[in-house]
Amino acid sequence: MNHNVNLAVKVAGVDFKNPLIAASGTFGFGEEYNELYDVGLLGGISSKGLTLHPKDGNEGIRVWETASGMMNSVGLQNPGVEAFIDHGIAQMRHFGNVLIANMGGHSMEDYITGATMLSNADIDMLELNISCPNVKSGGMAFGIKADVAKEVVGEVRKVCAKPLIVKLSPNAENIVDMALACEEAGADALSLVNTFQAMAIDIHKRKPVFNNVYAGLSGAAIKPIALRMVHSVCKKVQVPVIGIGGIYTAEDVLEFVMAGAAAVQIGTVNFNNPLAGADILDDLVHLCQKEGISDINEIRGIC
C-alpha cells in the first residue's frame, strides 16, 4: 500500500494497482515513456490503437494546439494486430502492469478477425475503439448510433474471451443510450470519452488545417464535458466505467472517481508533462491523505 492509501481498483475482474491508465494513442506501446520513468508504476497501459492490417495513418498536419487542448488526426497509424502480437505484447509485458490492447476497425469483419486474434494472445483486456473520428470509412460510424454499436459489440463479444472494454465516442447521438446498448451487447466495461470531432482553419492559407477537414479534440478543454458524460453514464450502467478526457491532475482523477469512474486514462497531459503518469500518481496519494480518503474505492460515485 502507498502510505496507507489504497489506490488499487478492480475493473471487470482485472486488478489494477492504481486507477491510472495511459490512454491509447498517446503512449505508443509504452517504451518511449519508459526511458523517462518506470511506466510499470501505472495501473495499466492501453496500446496505440491497432487495426487488423498495418496502417500508415493520415497525410498532412497531424497535431494542432488549441486553447487548453489539441487536435489530432493521426489516423490510426499502427503496425497491425499481427505485428503487435509478435512484438508489441512482449515489450509491454515487461512493465508488469495491466496490458490493454486497443483496437479500432473499418468493417465488421476486421473487428471480428482482429478481436479473435487478440483474444487468443497474451493481453489482459481488449479495448474496442468504436469511436475514432480520424478514419474516413467506418471508424466513428460505429460510435454514433447505438444500434450500430450494439451489433459490432455483440459480434466482438462472441469471439472475445478476454474482458472487453468498449470505448465510446463523445460524438455519439446519446451517450447514455450508447452506453446501455454496449452494456447490453456484452461489454464488461466502458471507457469514455474519445476525442471530440472538431475543426481548425488556417486563415492565411484559407484552408482547413487538417487534410481530413475534421480532427479529434482532446485535453483539459474537454474535461467538463467528459466528466458530465462519465457521470451520466455511471448513473445508468452496471458495468465499470473508465473515465477519460482532459485529466491532468490528481484533483481531476478524484472528480472522475467521484462521478463514478472505476479508473481513469490520461492522454494529452503526457505531452504537456512527460512525467505526468508518475507525478499524478504521487499527487494522488498525497491528495487522498489530505482529503481523508484511505481507499479510493470509498468515494466512487458519491456525486
Added chain:
Amino acid sequence: MNHNVNLAVKVAGVDFKNPLIAASGTFGFGEEYNELYDVGLLGGISSKGLTLHPKDGNEGIRVWETASGMMNSVGLQNPGVEAFIDHGIAQMRHFGNVLIANMGGHSMEDYITGATMLSNADIDMLELNISCPNVKSGGMAFGIKADVAKEVVGEVRKVCAKPLIVKLSPNAENIVDMALACEEAGADALSLVNTFQAMAIDIHKRKPVFNNVYAGLSGAAIKPIALRMVHSVCKKVQVPVIGIGGIYTAEDVLEFVMAGAAAVQIGTVNFNNPLAGADILDDLVHLCQKEGISDINEIRGIC
C-alpha cells in the same frame, strides 16, 4: 466603410454594419457595457434570454471557471417578455444597431405567446433559444431531438412576423439534422452553438459545484467543436448561419466566416476583456487589410 474594408453583412434580410453580435446572456441588455464603450459599434446585440414570465434563475453557484472556458448555470434569470417590451427595447434602441430578442421557454404555449408578443414589438429579429441547458423542464429538451425542435419552430414561425433565428444546442443528437429540421420548419437563420452540457465537482465538498449538477460550458475551450458544427451545418443548409462558441479574436471571426458563417456572436470573451467587442472589431479591420480581404463577404464559406 472602415478603412476600405467592407464588414457589412446581411442576415435574413437584416443589415448589420459588421458581423459582430453580442451573445445572449453575456451582455445583459447592453447598458452595462455601454458604460465602457459605445456598444452601438457592434453589428447587433442579442438580449439576455427572455421567458414569457419573469424568472429568478437558479440557486447556488452560477459561474465556474474551467480550462480556457467557464461554466454557467444562470438559469434564464430575466424580467419576462412584458417588462422587456415595456423597458428593455427602448433602452436597446438607443444603441442604433440590430436589436435581437433572445427568447427561451418551458412549454410550447410559452414559446408561442412570447413570440407573438415580441413579434408585435419593436425588435429587429427574434432568436429562439431551444437549447438552454440550465432550466430543468423543457428548455434543452427542445434542442436535442430534431422532430421536437421542428414542431416548436413551426409553431413559432406561424406567429412570428419578424426574421426568426433559431439557436441550436451543441448537445443536439445530430447537429446537421437539427439544422435541417429547423430550416424546414421555417427558420430564417440559425445560430450555433449554445453551451455544452458539462459538469464540475468540488472534491473537498464531494459534491457537484452546481445545484443543477450539470451546467453549460462556453469559451475558447469549445471553439474547435463549435467551428466544426458551424462548418458542417453551413454545408447543408441554405439559410444564413450565425457562428458562436469561443470566439475571442479577429482570427477566430475569420475562421467562422471561412467556415460559412454570415455573422458571429461573442459571449464569454466579454468577461475576459470587457472591451472585447470594440477590440475585436478594430483588429478585424486590420486583419482583413493584412490578409487582402476587401469585403468580408468574399471569404464566406471558402473552406
Added chain:
Amino acid sequence: MRYFESEVIANRQITEDIFVLQVERCGAEAAAGQYYMLKSWDTELTLMRPISIFKAEPDALHFMYRTVGKGTAKMAELKPGDKLKLLGPAGNGYPCDQISGKVAVVGGGVGIPPLCETSKTLQAKGLSVDAYLGFRDVLFAVEDFEPWCSDIFVSTEKGEEGYRGFVTDLLKPENYDVVITCGPEVMMRKVAAMCAETGTTCYCSLEHRMACGIGACLGCSIRTKNGMKRVCKDGPVFLSTDLLW
C-alpha cells in the same frame, strides 16, 4: 467605471499567503467598499478576479489579497513595472455619507482589507470607529487600521495572538450606531443576527463568484427581500435586513 491598464508599483508579501499589491491609480473616483476586477494575464485564465480597495491614495490603489488559487497565484508573481488590467471602481461601496454616530467595523480574513479604507473615510468624517478583526492564526493589516480607529480588537482561532476564538465574541452591537462587516459568510450572519437583536444598523459586504463584474451576466445574483440583486453591481454592500440567509 473604466477598464484600463495600470502599472505595478509594488507587490509585497505580508504573510505566507497575504500580499499587498500597489498599482498606479490612473484617476477615477473610488469609494470605500468598492472593488476592482483585476487581471494580470491575457486569456490563460478566463475571468478577471474581484479584489476590494484596501487603500485608495491619490496616486496609488492598494489591494490586499490572499493567494488561494490560480488567479491570485498569478497576481503574486507581479513585479514593479509589470502591467495589469483593472475594471472599476465597481459596486456600490459603503454609504459612508449616510453613516453617523459610533461605528464598528467587523472583519474576518480577507474581508478585513476593505474595512481599512472604510475606517479612514469614516474617521475623516469625524466619526469614531472601532475595529474588530478576526484571523485564523497569523495577523495582517492591523497596523493599517491604527491611524483611523479608536480601538482595535483582534482574535485568532487558537489564540496565537489576541483573543482566542471568534471576533464576534468581543462585539457588543448595542455600543454602536452602525456595524459594518465583511468576511466569511458565517461571521457576517452572526454579526447580522446580533445587530438584529439590538436593532443596530448593519451593512454586510458579500462575496460571490463573479464573471462580468459589471452587472451583465447575472452570475452573481442573490435573492434578497427586494428581489434578485447582483452582488457585483447592486452590491457588494447590502443592509443586513435586506438579506435572506
Added chain:
Amino acid sequence: MRYFESEVIANRQITEDIFVLQVERCGAEAAAGQYYMLKSWDTELTLMRPISIFKAEPDALHFMYRTVGKGTAKMAELKPGDKLKLLGPAGNGYPCDQISGKVAVVGGGVGIPPLCETSKTLQAKGLSVDAYLGFRDVLFAVEDFEPWCSDIFVSTEKGEEGYRGFVTDLLKPENYDVVITCGPEVMMRKVAAMCAETGTTCYCSLEHRMACGIGACLGCSIRTKNGMKRVCKDGPVFLSTDLLW
C-alpha cells in the same frame, strides 16, 4: 533523454524577432542536430516546443529561436533566474562520426542555428566546413559560424546584405563530399535536388509539428522510402535520398 528543470542564464534579443536563450546544461550528452522540447509554462499551453541545439557548452545550452507564436513569445519573456522545463536531447542529430571530406552546411532562417553546433563538431574532427546562410532581410548568427568555418556565404532575399537572392544559387555541391541542410522545406528540397544531380551525400533536418517529441504519439510521422518515420525520434535528420518529397 531526460525531462528536467533548468535555469535561465540569459535570454538575449538579437534582432527584432530572434532571441538566444542560454540555460544551465544539467548534464546529458547532446549532439549537433539534436533538439530539446522546451516549456516555460505550466498548462497555459498544451504542448512543449521543439528548439534545436544552437551551441552546447559544458555548462550551458544555447537555443536560438524566432518568435512566431504563443510559445516562442512566452520564451521571449524569460529572464535570468527563471525556470523552464526541458525534454531531451531528442532526435538523432547529424551522423558527424560518419562524415568525412569537405562539408557544406546550408541553412535558411531558423534552420541556421543547429548548423552552428554542427560546424563546430565537424571542425573539431578536422574537417573543412563552408557555411551557406540564407536570410530574409536581417542577418543573425553569422559571427557564431566564423570560428568553425573556412568560408561563409550569406544571402538575403532583396540583397540588403550579402548576395541578393537564395543561398542555393551560391552552392556548388560538386565541391563538397557532404552537404548538410536545415531550413524551409523549399530550400532543403532544392539542396537535395542539386545534390542528387552531383551525387553528393546530403542530410536534411526536417521540421514538423510535434506533440510528444519522444516517438509515442505519431503526430510527426512522414512517409519515407523506408516506410513511415517519426521526425521527432527517427529524425529530424534524414538522408535526402530516403525522403519522398
